[in-house]
Amino acid sequence: MPHHEAQNNLLGFRNESLLEVSRYIEKELQEHQESHFTALSPDYFHQYYSGEEVLVGEQSYIYRSYRTWLDLAHRLDCRILTPKELAHPLVKFTFIKNKSLASFHDSHSPDPSEKYGTNSEFARLSKLEEPDFLLDYKDALEQVGIDNGDTIINLGINSADEFKLIERITPSDVFNDITLIGVDHCESALKKAKEHFCKEKHMFINQDLGSLNYSELPKANLLISIGTLQSSAIHGQEVFRKAFQEGLHKGASIILGFPNCRYMNGELRYGAKIKNFKKPDLSLLIKDISYYKKYLQQHKYEVFIRGKYTLFLCATPRRAKSSSAADRSSALKT
Numbered sequence: 001m002p003h004h005e006a007q008n009n010l011l012g013f014r015n016e017s018l019l020e021v022s023r024y025i026e027k028e029l030q031e032h033q034e035s036h037f038t039a040l041s042p043d044y045f046h047q048y049y050s051g052e053e054v055l056v057g058e059q060s061y062i063y064r065s066y067r068t069w070l071d072l073a074h075r076l077d078c079r080i081l082t083p084k085e086l087a088h089p090l091v092k093f094t095f096i097k098n099k100s101l102a103s104f105h106d107s108h109s110p111d112p113s114e115k116y117g118t119n120s121e122f123a124r125l126s127k128l129e130e131p132d133f134l135l136d137y138k139d140a141l142e143q144v145g146i147d148n149g150d151t152i153i154n155l156g157i158n159s160a161d162e163f164k165l166i167e168r169i170t171p172s173d174v175f176n177d178i179t180l181i182g183v184d185h186c187e188s189a190l191k192k193a194k195e196h197f198c199k200e201k202h203m204f205i206n207q208d209l210g211s212l213n214y215s216e217l218p219k220a221n222l223l224i225s226i227g228t229l230q231s232s233a234i235h236g237q238e239v240f241r242k243a244f245q246e247g248l249h250k251g252a253s254i255i256l257g258f259p260n261c262r263y264m265n266g267e268l269r270y271g272a273k274i275k276n277f278k279k280p281d282l283s284l285l286i287k288d289i290s291y292y293k294k295y296l297q298q299h300k301y302e303v304f305i306r307g308k309y310t311l312f313l314c315a316t317p318r319r320a321k322s323s324s325a326a327d328r329s330s331a332l333k334t
């Protein structure tokens with residue numbers, strides 16, 4: 001059990017195990033909306049692993065990094081306030097229980113094509129402001145490389161944030177020479193996309209992904225589809241196979257993104273969730289990604305899978321790896 005810290009009249013952890021700490025906080029949160037306690041400030045200790053014992057004077061403490069405290073808050077479905085520095089070596093933590101409102105993933109729009117439209121909860125998200133998404137997507141773009149004259153097709157483009165990162169990391173003379181094709185059935189999101197990408201080489205197609213006619217489109221060197229193919233409302237594998245077989249140049253690269261998270265009440269929560277399951281379960285996600293990986297490997301692709309809240313599958317043709325992938329990525333700003 002935590003100790004009573006006399007100087008600030010708060011309960012404090014010194015060398016209790018993480019199991020004891022989490023049980024204590026969980027119990028507090030069953031009765032209250034918030035849990036306040038003190039613990040060792042990580043600021044004074046460098047290159048320790050969480051769980052290592054440290055001595056301050058004669059008192060021993062268990063060191064825990066802020067990442068550990070954030071992970072614990074995340075697992076206990078809490079957010080934390082900025083820790084308050086107390087007398088050396090302590091800080092005060094406040095864990096606040098998240099309100100359990102429904103996620104927008106469960107929302108029903110009267111017009112299903114507007115589920116992700118500009119008036120939806122989804123439109124509040126800025127994935128390019130999420131460090132893992134931003135850096136993993138950027139890595140994937142650098143890995144496949146983008147060059148003069150490329151054509152990029154994005155299935156489920158929404159309001160085109162995924163093109164915005166390409167614009168930001170590509171020299172303007174190269175970007176101006178790229179054809180962008182975005183497909184979505186959401187009219188309001190496409191209208192927003194067109195406000196930003198309005199050049200002749202920018203095409204936005206309001207169409208169901210299942211009935212897209214690739215013979216009417218330029219063939220692409222890069223296919224991107226993020227957060228779309230896994231949807232239960234889409235035959236993702238069919239949509240992908242058709243795009244791969246009919247919409248791409250031979251040797252085109254592929255970037256697919258699969259959500260391993262949920263967005264609720266301003267919080268990003270780790271773990272894909274299966275309908276009617278209380279806790280996250282990654283089985284379907286793993287099965288789905290394995291399908292695309294195997295399919296592409298059978299077509300002589302080298303496939304990498306990376307990521308955290310969004311898993312990115314990045315595939316380049318095996319035989320083109322040494323020359324073209326390395327050369328093509330040189331056009332991107334580093």
Ligand SMILES: C[S@@+](CC[C@H](N)C(=O)[O-])C[C@H]1O[C@@H](n2cnc3c(N)ncnc32)[C@H](O)[C@@H]1O
Binds near residue numbers: 116127158159162210
């Ligand atoms: C979850 S959002 C992902 C958007 C964006 N790629 C991202 O990751 O932020 C899925 C997108 O696919 C679109 N979409 C879903 N089903 C579709 C379909 N059958 N045909 C065309 N677009 C569809 C939605 O309108 C939405 O913009």
